[in-house]
Amino acid sequence: MERMPSEILLKIFSYLDAVTLLCAGCVNRRFYHLSNDNFIWFRIYTTAFSPKRCNWKVNLAEKSAVSMKSLSVEDKEAGYWKKEFITKQRASVKAVLAQVLQPVNPDTGLPVKTKEALRISGLYWVIILKAKNGQEYVMEHTDLSVHDSSVTIMWYGKNWPQLAMLSALDLCGVMPVFMDRSKTPSKNGPRWHSLIAKYHLSNLTESTMIGWDSLIRIFCLHPGLLVGLWKREEELAFVMANLHFHHLVEKSTLGSATVPYELPPHTPLLDDHPEYGLHGYQLHVDMHSSGISYLCGTFRNLFTKKELFYNGRNPFG
Template sequence: MATGLGEFLRNLRQGLVKADETTRGEAQKGETARAEGARRRRDHDTSSTSLHPEQCGGNRRGNYLERLPSEIILKICSFLDASSLFNISFVNKRFHDLANSNALWSVLYASEFEKKKWRPQVRIMTEAVSSTSVEEKPAGYWKKLLLKEMAGYKDTLWKTELRHMNPHTGMPALTEQVLRRLHIQWEITLTKKNGRESVHKQSHIFFEDSSVTVLWSRGVWPYMSSLEGLQLHGIMCPALPGPGDKPRWRSLIHKTSLTRSIPWSYLGADKLVKLLNLNKGIIVGVWRGNWKIAFIMVNLHFHKLIERSLLGSRFCPYIPTGGTAADPDCGRHGYTLHIVLHNPVRRIMCQHFSPLYTSRVPFQDDYVQLIAINFSDVPEHKPVAKISLPWQAEGVQGDVERCCMMTLTVLDEAQRPFWCVSSPVKMSNKFRAVDLEYEGEQFIIVYEDVEGKVKMTFVWMEMLQQYFLVQLSTAFPAAKVKRHFGGES
């Protein structure tokens, strides 16, 4: 009995052990089967995308966009508009190549023409775009055409109008008319240190014969200390804006920093505002005491102004291309100097000098100069009206004395622009080092950049209540002459 019971218990124990081993074995087999199934699904997913090793980059858990084949990315890009497609081209080289595909831009170009039913032969143009000749065009061909269309100008028309030059200024004679006809305006974008941006539309413009002064004085302005940057864009506004208008194309003209670490000069002040001179002809007026911006003023030279206002992008300015003179000796034949002093309200002085010949600057052999008015040549001295810069903002106005805008154009013998300047300038007191026939206080205006220098000397005639310009000279590096004319200076 005892032997039989002991045998039964022993057999029961062995059975339970075998059952437990069987259960664990089946569980392990199930887990193995599930792992194998997951591995097969991963392999299937990987093989279905037809990835190349260089696309995977050796890391299956890396950037999924780079693992996508080009065909899928092109399909995704086909749902983007022109602006978004333009922006993603800056991501990397692969996206740049794909986002500039003629297949994408030709479709956008055809759809743009379909929206303008008034255009003649729209159907023919659409068929041409949809034909097999799309890929035969050079890379970027349809993108260039569409961006021109989005800018909204007729390239050949205004370029033809700008061929007619004003013999007095050397600038296109119809610049102002073309700017008004194309409804070109300029916007200021201020960027705060927290990343927020505010856009300000122009409130006043003043045309001179070779420049335009633009004023922004409306809206809510931030404090100078809260700003990080300033951008100036050219835009083309519709003649009759509608509620469904698309965002306008912006062409970057200038971008600068407004932090105090970037040097800017002090122009002048009156009882209400102080004027700060940034580079590229930008004036920022701030209220005295709190340094809150009251207005911004910019003087823009006519040289390539329409191109700079239309042909750049939102982030990159237009870069003109120019050749060299055929005759290396042209730099010695004669120059033309046209200079205008003005403000946003009136012209102060306008003088034209031709021909002028270069000479070496004493003690500065690396500079050459053009002397338009000399101290000793009294008959050439010019009377000049009162020099000041009026302003208006938030219903108040003022006038800052002894500063104004200067627009200077130097042309070579072929009447090609050699040096163009549009900048605010200020007068400074000068020690009376030169004896003149005039009795009065002397002032100077000095402008200098990497391209050249300008110096003017004035004498204030108290009895006549006006200035006399008794000296005017310009100087520029000899290397600039060599670079411009393609010969030895």
């Protein structure tokens, strides 16, 4: 393959679909540069997002726009149309997920179809253990439990790197770049990483210890991460994350590998009644341990009178 003329390889690449072409670009440096060819990616782009796919009647302005783009293909830097295609593809996936997540449960205030969104997106979660020498260890979850309002993810096993050589842990959502609702996502296809949270491991044993037994000590890292250490070896035993459904899909898909998704600003409603103080609240409780649910219920029309507050806090809450 190294001796094959570039013209022949480009001809072969022109018959590949987007997923296969991206995978081919990971083989070596030469394949990477050839797979960035703008003419190939422009054809893929116009085939996937042609106005004809959406509307049988194409107006003159749309035809002119496509024609002008085709004239400027040669003027763009290598890889331009690959980036444009991936950007457009991600925008279409975002639109599909936003539509699925639109209906809201009035009891919890959470999207009704979060589980469906997780299924059709092919979303899963990984932790990336970062060593002090720059090496990274990517670990896929070994267990997953989806509840009414949250998802619990577990990582455990025997092949952990030594804790002393680790500096940080990244929790990321991982989703296929190309979503096809009719097919199961390919295991080896291109993936998009979205950073959810970053944790420092240098002083892990100085974190809050919330439990222990004869074998393991459990530490809590904010936000929402439990780390188990073997008592004797002081090495990693397991990692567990509990992620609430509130903006879970957005946080797991719309960030980048280095920058988390920024949540929209939230301004609470002013409902401080002269007599009843804060009122009209609902409390949804979902207590579970892995796949077993112990309590799940909603308490409505809660309120707290002003005289029960001291310095802005309820001493009984």
